[in-house]
Amino acid sequence: xxxxxxxxxxxxxxxxxxxxxxxxxxxxxxxxxxxxxxxxxxxxxxxxxxxxxxxxxxxxxxxxxxxxxxxxxxxxxxxxxxxxxxxxxxxxxxxxxxxxxxxxxxxxxxxxxxxxxxxxxxxxxxxxxxxxxxxxxxxxxxxxxxxxxxxxxxxxxxxxxxxxxxxxxxxxxxxxxxxxxxxxxxxxxxxxxxxxxxxxxxxxxxxxxxxxxxxxxxxxxxxxxxxxxxxxxxxxxxxxxxxxxxxxxxxxxxxxxxxxxxxxxxxxxxxxxxxxxxxxxxxxxxxxxxxxxxxxxxxxxxxxxxxxxxxxxxxxxxxxxxxxxxxxxxxxxxxxxxxxxxxxxxxxxxxxxxxxxxxxxxxxxxxxxxxxxxxxxxxxxxxxxxxxxxxxxxxxxxxxxxxxxxxxxx
Numbered sequence: 001x002x003x004x005x006x007x008x009x010x011x012x013x014x015x016x017x018x019x020x021x022x023x024x025x026x027x028x029x030x031x032x033x034x035x036x037x038x039x040x041x042x043x044x045x046x047x048x049x050x051x052x053x054x055x056x057x058x059x060x061x062x063x064x065x066x067x068x069x070x071x072x073x074x075x076x077x078x079x080x081x082x083x084x085x086x087x088x089x090x091x092x093x094x095x096x097x098x099x100x101x102x103x104x105x106x107x108x109x110x111x112x113x114x115x116x117x118x119x120x121x122x123x124x125x126x127x128x129x130x131x132x133x134x135x136x137x138x139x140x141x142x143x144x145x146x147x148x149x150x151x152x153x154x155x156x157x158x159x160x161x162x163x164x165x166x167x168x169x170x171x172x173x174x175x176x177x178x179x180x181x182x183x184x185x186x187x188x189x190x191x192x193x194x195x196x197x198x199x200x201x202x203x204x205x206x207x208x209x210x211x212x213x214x215x216x217x218x219x220x221x222x223x224x225x226x227x228x229x230x231x232x233x234x235x236x237x238x239x240x241x242x243x244x245x246x247x248x249x250x251x252x253x254x255x256x257x258x259x260x261x262x263x264x265x266x267x268x269x270x271x272x273x274x275x276x277x278x279x280x281x282x283x284x285x286x287x288x289x290x291x292x293x294x295x296x297x298x299x300x301x302x303x304x305x306x307x308x309x310x311x312x313x314x315x316x317x318x319x320x321x322x323x324x325x326x327x328x329x330x331x332x333x334x335x336x337x338x339x340x341x342x343x344x345x346x347x348x349x350x351x352x353x354x355x356x357x358x359x360x361x362x363x364x365x366x367x368x369x370x371x372x373x374x375x376x377x378x379x380x381x382x383x384x385x386x387x388x389x390x391x392x393x394x395x396x397x398x399x400x401x402x403x404x405x406x407x408x409x410x
Contacts, residue, residue, distance in 0.1 A: 020127050021063035022074075024082045030062040031089035038093025039262075039366070042211075045096050046369060049204050050160045050213030055097060056129075064090065064101045066126035068108030068247075070238055073119075075108055075126050079241060080250040080310050087254025092262045095373040096211025098255045100158040103212075104129035106248045110166060110192075112238040113230040119237055122164065122192065122228070131162035136188035138169030138219065142178060146225040147171070149191050152218045156200070160213040165198045166190050167219065182410065192228040193219055208372030233409035241317040246334070246407040252382055253306045253338050256345030256374060260299050263370050267352040268292060270359070291355045295348045302337075302344040309333040323407040332391040335382070335405040342383035346374040 021027045038045075041055060051059070059065070067083055069075025078086070083105065091098025107130040111119035138151025153167050171178035171187045180187035201216040230236075232245035271292065274282040282288050313334060316325050323331060349370045353360045360367040377383065381402065390400035400406055 020061055020066060021076075022066075023076055024067075024078050027063040027067055027076060027078065028082070028086050028089060031064060031086045032092075034058055034062055035089055035093030038090065038097045042094045042096075042366065042369065043363075045094055045211035047210075049210045051097060051100055051158075051211060053161070056100075056161045059090070059097065059101050059104075060127050060129075062086070062090070062101075063127075065104050065107060065129055067105055068242065069111065069123075069126050070108070070242075073108075073111075073126065077108075077242070079314055080247070081307055081314065083251040084254040084257075084306070084310070087251050088258040088261070091255045091258025093258075094211060095255060095259050095370070095377070096209050096213075098258055099209055099212045099377070100161075102251055102255055103131055103157045104162070105251070106130050107164070109242060109247050110230065112235055112243045112247075113232065114236055115227060116237045118227045128163040129158060129161060130164045130166055130192075131156050131158035132164075132166040132217075134166065134168045134190060136168035136170050138167055138191075140169040140171050140189065140191060140224070141175070142171060142173045143223070146223055147189075147191065147229065149193065149219050149222050149224050152201075152216060154203075154216050155214045156217045157209075157212045157214040159195070159198065159200055159215060159217050162195050165193050165195055165217065165219075167193065189229045189231055191224045192230075193222055193224060197222045206376055208369070208374070208376030231409070232404060241314050244317065244323060244407055245409045246404055249338065249382060249405065250310060250334075252380075253341035256342045256377060257299075257303055257306065259370050259374060260295075260302075260345040260348045263349045263352050263367060264292070264295055264299060266366060267295075267356060270356060288355060291351055295351055298344050298348060302341050305333070305337040306341050309337045328395050331406055332394050334407075335387045336391050339383050339387040342374075342378050342380070346378050349374045 021030050045051060045055065063076065064086055066075055067078040067086060069077065071077045087098055087102045090101045107123055107128055110130060111123055133153040133155050137153055138149060140147040140149050149169055151169055159165060168188055168190055171189060177186040179185055197219060199218045201218060203216040204214050235243045271282045271288050312330050313326065353367050353371050356367055359365065362368060386402050387405055390402045390405050393400045394406055400408065
């Protein structure tokens with residue numbers, strides 16, 4: 001498949017070269033450099049309810065969409081901590097852009113669950129974008145050589161600018177549910193379809209994350225060859241820390257952490273300069289000092305927990321171990337720290353919103369947007385109580401309701 005996008009000349013680098021960055025250092029540097037532009041474009045991004053084409057190309061130029069591809073493919077193969085730092089930097093500029101970057105950067109991660117030749121054919125350009133909903137809400141009828149896929153999916157973040165759309169669906173044989181090999185009464189898989197075969201339904205009128213373009217989409221009786229399907233239980237192409245079933249969830253905390261940092265910096269800047277003729281300098285106010293310090297403490301502790309959990313996981317996997325080599329506490333720390341990052345970011349933004357009072361209520365204030373963005377992102381399953389149940393069940397020897405959040409596929 002030929003990529004649907006056009007190559008961006010982009011911002012280039014200091015030495016005059018152009019094209020997407022290709023190393024961890026370059027990708028992070030470009031992400032940080034792009035953040036102020038994303039902040040300037042945030043109102044437009046929100047009003048259009050999708051990423052403008054030139055913003056997509058700016059993101060592509062940072063190298064964010066290629067960061068999960070193996071070095072054997074010429075990719076930068078950023079580890080999960082580095083990926084999260086990049087998503088943080090972009091989300092510091094705009095949450096919608098950061099969210100789309102996080103989703104779109106999964107292409108190189110999905111490639112590990114496909115045969116190498118298939119991945120090379122599908123992703124003939126390392127900067128291609130993948131979008132879609134993984135939960136099996138579609139129907140895939142088994143036919144010779146593959147499946148006929150039909151369905152409607154919600155929350156297709158980035159689907160408006162994607163090259164490939166990956167969607168979950170239940171399997172049927174001759175119209176009847178197909179049981180799974182592990183005794184599951186109804187088996188399911190993930191299916192890759194070209195964006196050209198997808199119809200986007202403009203449903204994304206949301207509280208926040210408006211710029212993510214997370215519209216519904218439909219696929220109608222599209223043939224998907226067997227080799228363009230996957231399950232997270234089977235790695236076909238690659239090994240090591242990134243070849244794991246929950247790898248696509250790891251960099252998600254970068255979005256709330258980036259927003260929380262942006263809100264803190266914004267509030268601190270206002271507090272350091274605002275002087276009231278009635279109450280005096282805001283920086284000298286007790287409530288201001290306590291609120292800022294309390295939010296900084298929560299941010300620092302939460303961010304440390306996210307990176308510490310990922311770092312421990314990386315160290316075990318990089319040494320040749322498996323997720324089963326983590327202690328129950330270490331394994332549970334991954335989804336728990338991720339959920340906590342979303343919830344804490346929302347709490348930080350809410351407290352700072354209250355601190356800034358009426359100055360925060362206008363649409364021109366980024367605090368208003370961050371309040372709506374963090375409330376919306378906290379509705380994702382990774383920020384919900386299902387994560388608490390899953391981690392708690394794992395710690396107590398029970399059955400997690402969302403086992404994949406722990407990297408469990410059996």
